[in-house]
Amino acid sequence: MSHRRTALTGAAVTLSVLALASCGNVDAPPGSASGDGGVVITYNSPSEWGNYGEVLRAFTEETGVTAPNDPKNSGQALAALQAEKGSPVADVAYTGIAFGEQLVEAGVLQEYVPEGADQVPDELRDPDGAWTSVHTGTIAFIVNEDHLDGAPVPRGWDDLLDPAYEGKVGYLDPTQAAVGYSAATAVNVALGGDFDDWGPGLDYLNGLKDNGASTSAQTATAKVAQGEIPILIDTDFNGYKLRDEGANVSVVIPEEGSLQIPYIVGLVEGAPNEDNGRALLDFYFSERGQGLFAAGYMRPVIGEMPDELADKVLPPEEYERATTVDYVEQGQRQQEFIELYQDEVGF
Incomplete structure (x- = not known):
């Protein structure tokens, strides 16, 4: 079979992604607050992925908003958002940047530029504010x-x-x-x-x-x-x-x-806990949030990798082989x- 093929239409993309399996379980982070400030639901935030467990725990400690981790991958998150479009469950979504255009075309994100995210390079964010890269790997x-x-x-x-x-x-x-x-x-x-x-x-x-x-x-x-x-x-x-x-x-x-892989975040259209979703996105791009992602060796999109962490990773010349x-x-x-x-x- 030829390895060359014309890209399919956006409708076919949607149907294919909807066919992907979706895991709907979310697990409250151990030791999290009982939710005096309510709850925020993220999709695709496994506690063992990078430092996501600690990122959401710190957000809960700072705000009182319960922020459960969620085990989906990017495709499952997109499929769930599409399936729930009439009655959204999630407030915030996180995926690889390759899913950014599909999220926009599916109409599952609303425009929101988190505080501090205006410092992110233009090529790493949606021009209309639907999503913003939060770190890279x-x-x-x-x-x-x-x-x-x-x-x-x-x-x-x-x-x-x-x-x-x-x-x-x-x-x-x-x-x-x-x-x-x-x-x-x-x-x-x-x-x-x-x-x-x-x-x-x-x-x-x-x-x-x-x-x-x-x-x-x-x-x-x-x-x-x-x-x-x-x-x-x-x-x-x-x-x-x-x-x-x-x-x-x-x-x-x-x-x-x-x-190199940028990862993106965005506010879900019709988010049931919209204010908490905005607060979580603001936290991601705060100095503390970016520092917590960096503590999981995710390269922050604002500022540099801290010196104490840079010394623990491969030298810069190794990363010269990683293209964009x-x-x-x-x-x-x-x-x-x-x-x-x-x-x-x-x-």
Whole structure:
């Protein structure tokens, strides 16, 4: 089958995303206040993702507003927002930037520029104020060195196809999770592809499949710590956090190249707790909020990574291999990629 295909219409995008599974459970953060200030519901804020557990706990401590964590991924969050459009449940949504255009086209976000967010570069926010990038990450290998069975730490994409890593590699489902789609974009670009040609990336992912790779719909860093997935293609910040928690992990930026990933937040159209939603978004872009994201090794969009944290991550020259792309086009091409992936790779 040809790897080139015309992007589908916005209606097809909507129907496809609605078909994605949606998890509706939210869990109150441990030790959170009882909600003297009410509640704010976020979609796609797993407590184990970066530092989201601590971010929402700190918001509750500061405001008295209960802010439960939510386990959805980006695709599930979009699907839920669309399904609930007539009677919204969530107040704030968080997704990878590739979903930004779909959120706007679906009409599930309202215009709101949080306090302080005017400092975010123009290319990292919606021109009409529907969403704003809150931090960035980079696609990396998170490698549990205790479960490689004598194999060396892989340094690049090509290494993962070696039989020495058979059954040891995992990545998030690129048809559902923003980080999975970003990983597919990263390897495609690194190996010479572009948005008009997904061939290099799809061929590579087929090679991973043949070598026993697994996919997960949800954040899978716990499986790395347990050795169930010794090598996870994920974000760098999740790897650094695992290391801080005591796991013997290395974070590797693939030598052939990688991708920077902005993550975005927005206020839900018709949010049932709209004032609390605005307050949470303001908190995200406050000095404390940006500092808490940085404490989870998420690179803040306002200011720099604190020196004490910068010393704990890979040196800047490693990140020079992580490129940027036209993120609007990446979002527009997502459905095209999903169709190709399902037809040619699939799990």
